[in-house]
Amino acid sequence: MTHWHPWRALRNRADIDIVWTRGEGSRTIWHDQGVTIEIDTTALQATRRCVAAHELIHIERGIPTNGGGVLAAREERRVDAEAARRLIPIDRLAHALAWSTNPHEAAEELWVHPHVLSVRLATLTDDERDHLAGRGAILDLFDMSAVRYYQRLLALVTTREAIEHDPMLCSRVRRQAAHRQRARNPERVGLGRG
Structure with a gap:
């Protein structure tokens, strides 16, 4: 393409x-x-x-x-x-976000100024947000384990720059991660039987 x-x-x-x-x-x-x-x-x-x-x-x-x-x-x-x-087409954005550790690194990979990346993240459509937050699209595209994908995603959404650019998406991803953590091991997060 x-x-x-x-x-x-x-x-x-x-x-x-x-x-x-x-x-x-x-x-x-x-x-x-x-x-x-x-x-x-x-x-x-x-x-x-x-x-x-x-x-x-x-x-x-x-x-x-x-x-x-x-x-x-x-x-x-x-x-x-x-x-x-x-x-920044959505497929290239997904790829850059999957491996980069900060917005400047992602901007460099996308060959754009960091401001352009911040605008792209701030103006994502709901479908694009779902695509980026969706597990299957990126895992299938990059042949990456689920553990590694979520480690990189959580590292990115906890940066100050990401939170400033799209706080709702960052909160949603962190909330989903916390939910998955509680579902995997309720005793470890204090929700188990005591």
């Missing part, structure tokens, strides 16, 4: 110029002849990829946000969410 890639999408857009700047940040400039995306060459390659995706989605949506305000902030959130969804 081929994943969406911003550079491939930009290659097919003759109306968009890419201009490389040094130390000036990244932005989109709308003008009569089309659109120019300025990308800072001092940014890391994964960050440039994320910027290209973000700015391309702005152009696709056709809603400039240079005015600021509440509507511009809302549009930025929508564009962030769409860029994160396109850059």
Whole structure:
């Protein structure tokens, strides 16, 4: 399966110029002849990829946000969410979360900026959350033992970064783990006969 890639999408857009700047940040400039995306060459390659995706989605949506305000902030959130969804398909996210020990490591594996990963985690659909929390999908995909899978999952959902990005999912996973622990050994957790 081929994943969406911003550079491939930009290659097919003759109306968009890419201009490389040094130390000036990244932005989109709308003008009569089309659109120019300025990308800072001092940014890391994964960050440039994320910027290209973000700015391309702005152009696709056709809603400039240079005015600021509440509507511009809302549009930025929508564009962030769409860029994160396109850059991080759920199967790749599941794979990165299965083995990584922290969000920065997962972001590096996914070739995105950590902010993009945090947006992706914060905007998961209910089906995607179920997929990630679901035992069979990841176990079948990665040929990993259930014990190892849950060890890695619990290590990830107890990090400050994960809790900040999706506290409900983290609480749910921890609650399910505690329930499984009580079911396996009630005496050990103080629920047995005394």
